[in-house]
Amino acid sequence: MALAATEILNVSYDPTRELYQEFNTAFIHYWQTTSGEQISIRQSHGGSATQARAVIDGLEADVVTLALAYDIDAIAAQGLLPQYWQSRLPNASSPCTTTIVFLVRKGNPKGIQDWGDLVRPGLQVITPNPKTSGGARWNYLAAWGWAMHQFDGDQTQAREYMAKLFANVPVLDSGARGSTTTFVKRGMGDVLLAWENEAILAVEKLGQGAFEIVMPSRSILAQPPVAVVDRRVDAHGTRKVAEAYLQYLYSQTGQEIMAKHYYRPNDPGVAARHAQRFPALKLFTVQELSGGWQQAHATHFADGGLFDQIYTRAK
Amino acid sequence: MRVPSSEMPFLSNRSPLLSEPLWVRIILLLLALLFLGSFLLLPLLVVFGEALSQGVTVYLAALTTPDALAAIRLTLLTAAIVVPCNMVFGLAAAWCIAKFRFPGRGLLTTLIDLPFSVSPVVAGLIFMLMFGAQGWLTPWIQTFHVKIVFAVPGIVLVTLFVTVPFIARELIPLMEEQGVDDEESAIMLGASGWQTFWRVTLPNVRWGLMYGVLLCNARAMGEFGAVSVISGHIRGSTNTMPLHVEILYNEYEFAAAFAVASLLALLALVTLAVKTYLQWHYRKQLRAMGH
Numbered sequence: 001m002a003l004a005a006t007e008i009l010n011v012s013y014d015p016t017r018e019l020y021q022e023f024n025t026a027f028i029h030y031w032q033t034t035s036g037e038q039i040s041i042r043q044s045h046g047g048s049a050t051q052a053r054a055v056i057d058g059l060e061a062d063v064v065t066l067a068l069a070y071d072i073d074a075i076a077a078q079g080l081l082p083q084y085w086q087s088r089l090p091n092a093s094s095p096c097t098t099t100i101v102f103l104v105r106k107g108n109p110k111g112i113q114d115w116g117d118l119v120r121p122g123l124q125v126i127t128p129n130p131k132t133s134g135g136a137r138w139n140y141l142a143a144w145g146w147a148m149h150q151f152d153g154d155q156t157q158a159r160e161y162m163a164k165l166f167a168n169v170p171v172l173d174s175g176a177r178g179s180t181t182t183f184v185k186r187g188m189g190d191v192l193l194a195w196e197n198e199a200i201l202a203v204e205k206l207g208q209g210a211f212e213i214v215m216p217s218r219s220i221l222a223q224p225p226v227a228v229v230d231r232r233v234d235a236h237g238t239r240k241v242a243e244a245y246l247q248y249l250y251s252q253t254g255q256e257i258m259a260k261h262y263y264r265p266n267d268p269g270v271a272a273r274h275a276q277r278f279p280a281l282k283l284f285t286v287q288e289l290s291g292g293w294q295q296a297h298a299t300h301f302a303d304g305g306l307f308d309q310i311y312t313r314a315k
Numbered sequence: 316m317r318v319p320s321s322e323m324p325f326l327s328n329r330s331p332l333l334s335e336p337l338w339v340r341i342i343l344l345l346l347a348l349l350f351l352g353s354f355l356l357l358p359l360l361v362v363f364g365e366a367l368s369q370g371v372t373v374y375l376a377a378l379t380t381p382d383a384l385a386a387i388r389l390t391l392l393t394a395a396i397v398v399p400c401n402m403v404f405g406l407a408a409a410w411c412i413a414k415f416r417f418p419g420r421g422l423l424t425t426l427i428d429l430p431f432s433v434s435p436v437v438a439g440l441i442f443m444l445m446f447g448a449q450g451w452l453t454p455w456i457q458t459f460h461v462k463i464v465f466a467v468p469g470i471v472l473v474t475l476f477v478t479v480p481f482i483a484r485e486l487i488p489l490m491e492e493q494g495v496d497d498e499e500s501a502i503m504l505g506a507s508g509w510q511t512f513w514r515v516t517l518p519n520v521r522w523g524l525m526y527g528v529l530l531c532n533a534r535a536m537g538e539f540g541a542v543s544v545i546s547g548h549i550r551g552s553t554n555t556m557p558l559h560v561e562i563l564y565n566e567y568e569f570a571a572a573f574a575v576a577s578l579l580a581l582l583a584l585v586t587l588a589v590k591t592y593l594q595w596h597y598r599k600q601l602r603a604m605g606h
Binding site: 181 | 447448464548564565
């Protein structure tokens with residue numbers, strides 16, 4: 001193996017393929033010029049939870065770049081990286097953020113403006129299954145956060161709202177990409193709940209003029225985190241490259257590439273340059289809403305949790 | 316009864332009292348054709364239609380990206396390892412089961428059928444449990460410094476598991492039917508064991524064997540579920556063609572996804588054509604042998 005060029009594997013979630021393809025090229029060039037070392041970077045994409053499971057089962061990831069901190073926590077629980085991983089990089093290890101928005105058909109025929117409109121009888125809402133999809137969990141918590149705010153923290157009314165919302169969901173795909181395909185390609189539903197980056201991508205890549213994005217009054221601040229997998233990089237001898245790779249995501253170049261792929265950059269300068277693409281809206285974090293992912297998971301998504309109760313009733 | 320082959324079956328010259336009225340036969344035939352057309356032919360046409368929807372240039376470009384080429388290479392490599400292994404195993408197992416009576420014969424027959432009754436996803440998970448990071452055999456395997464899961468050996472192993480029955484299943488009934496008379500005669504005439512195998516046993520089953528190889532190959536290239544569990548989806552490294560199709564589809568590269576899918580469909584069509592030819596040849600041979 002001594003002769004082989006250094007290779008690192010980035011295990012990521014579904015919608016980041018184009019982003020990392022471009023970023024990898026930039027980083028390989030950057031690393032070549034700063035350290036003189038020629039490296040190659042491999043990519044693996046899939047559902048965020050599935051990918052975390054694969055890393056636990058032995059997929060040799062040097063870095064993980066997943067949809068939510070809960071999935072990296074699961075890897076940390078197996079001792080592959082320390083429990084405090086999220087404090088090692090700025091902004092809770094999220095080099096960029098995104099949020100949950102609505103994608104509707106051209107001209108917004110159903111007049112959907114905010115979360116309250118989604119529970120109108122007869123409306124069809126497309127969102128994936130929060131049991132299996134990271135994106136769906138963000139969707140769910142965004143709706144929950146709006147409802148809790150709308151009803152002044154009255155849990156009963158918020159639950160009522162969620163039950164009505166999921167009664168309007170005709171099909172629960174297992175992943176975010178599956179839902180987008182259902183909405184865009186199969187023409188099902190009146191509104192798709194999606195990551196902002198997915199929604200913009202769908203508008204620009206799939207349906208020029210066929211869809212438009214509606215910004216709700218408030219939504220969740222989605223923070224897809226990144227981490228070096230300590231146990232793996234130490235075994236591969238790739239710690240230096242892997243750490244530099246993640247740090248480069250925070251650089252001007254990294255932030256520009258992220259903005260180009262419709263993620264909201266952290267860097268204020270870069271954010272200002274792309275301000276017209278990312279309209280301001282009231283954003284709240286999982287931390288503010290439920291005190292973190294572990295809590296949110298236990299309350300909402302664990303077996304027998306709130307989602308199970310709501311969905312059984314909605315059916 | 317014999318129907319002159321030049322005549323169409325629904326215009327058979329049987330007595331009108333013994334067969335359905337002409338219109339019933341025509342309607343049944345049309346129903347069958349309609350069913351086949353809408354459930355088999357139409358989807359196939361859709362695959363090729365979608366693949367070429369953005370022109371030949373896009374089609375060819377999709378098949379020649381480094382990731383697609385790597386996926387095609389991996390699929391071919393897997394088939395190239397799996398098919399010969401199963402050929403040797405299938406022949407040996409079928410020979411044992413068909414020509415000899417021994418304790419455990421029934422068990423062996425059942426075991427060969429096991430991969431047919433186990434869902435491929437479960438097959439993948441079994442290998443994950445054995446060779447994954449927390450697997451039972453992992454500590455032992457690690458002493459050899461080989462990676463199994465999320466690497467090519469794992470993909471080959473699960474494919475091997477899933478395709479074990481194809482060749483053996485094809486050969487067992489054939490060998491049983493042929494009995495041991497030919498082999499006994501050869502031995503009596505002074506042939507050695509190897510000579511008997513190469514000159515008598517193998518030629519007797521060669522068409523059946525080729526048929527089994529074909530089916531085994533088609534499945535080895537097309538397997539999705541088991542490979543998906545064990546692959547890790549590393550682009551350019553552990554993605555097979557069926558996995559690559561799914562990835563492209565999920566990335567909104569619909570034309571590219573269908574382009575790769577059309578390659579797999581093409582493989583199916585070629586398999587079907589060769590299979591039909593073999594079946595025809597095989598029947599002629601059986602008739603010549605007096606069966």
